[in-house]
Amino acid sequence: MHQKLPEKIHPLRHAQDGVKLVGNLQTHHMLRLGDALHNMKGSTASVDMIFDVDKDNIPYLQGKFTSLLTFICERCMHVMSLTITAECLLALIQNEHKIKALSEQYEPWLINSNEPIQLNSIVEDELILALPSVPKHDFNCLSMDAWHSEAGETKRTMNVTSPFAVLSALKLKD
Numbered sequence: 001m002h003q004k005l006p007e008k009i010h011p012l013r014h015a016q017d018g019v020k021l022v023g024n025l026q027t028h029h030m031l032r033l034g035d036a037l038h039n040m041k042g043s044t045a046s047v048d049m050i051f052d053v054d055k056d057n058i059p060y061l062q063g064k065f066t067s068l069l070t071f072i073c074e075r076c077m078h079v080m081s082l083t084i085t086a087e088c089l090l091a092l093i094q095n096e097h098k099i100k101a102l103s104e105q106y107e108p109w110l111i112n113s114n115e116p117i118q119l120n121s122i123v124e125d126e127l128i129l130a131l132p133s134v135p136k137h138d139f140n141c142l143s144m145d146a147w148h149s150e151a152g153e154t155k156r157t158m159n160v161t162s163p164f165a166v167l168s169a170l171k172l173k174d
């Protein structure tokens with residue numbers, strides 16, 4: 001079922017032809033996506049795209065993109081992995097005036113030219129839209145963190161001896 005995905009796609013032509021694209025993409029070169037993540041090493045996205053034309057003669061793309069991505073939890077600041085799934089149903093629109101007439105299930109995708117489009121950039125856009133605004137563990141990670149780092153906590157306190165504390169220690173010696 002998996003195939004080698006094309007680098008570039010022709011959405012309108014694919015819709016007329018009823019093209020299905022299923023496969024995996026490397027995501028490490030998706031720099032805009034990478035900005036939101038801890039790292040992108042070795043990560044891939046699974047791609048599942050169906051291009052078709054509906055009964056009202058609207059060309060559309062139904063897409064599902066899934067990727068296991070690495071974030072920093074904003075609560076405990078530890079690294080965590082999350083599976084991000086982006087699903088979209090886009091009507092391929094060539095004329096802005098047609099957007100208003102679209103049925104509600106669609107999001108408009110305005111296509112201005114017949115130039116092929118980078119598959120990467122669509123997958124990247126959809127994954128970015130699906131990212132959590134505040135990535136964090138789905139359990140109370142802070143209380144676990146306190147357990148694990150108790151020893152570290154003590155060390156840190158000892159290191160931040162203030163100059164005043166040193167002074168008073170000297171005074172005590174006198």
Ligand SMILES: [Zn+2]
Pocket residue numbers: 073074075076077078136137141142
């Ligand atoms: Zn956490």
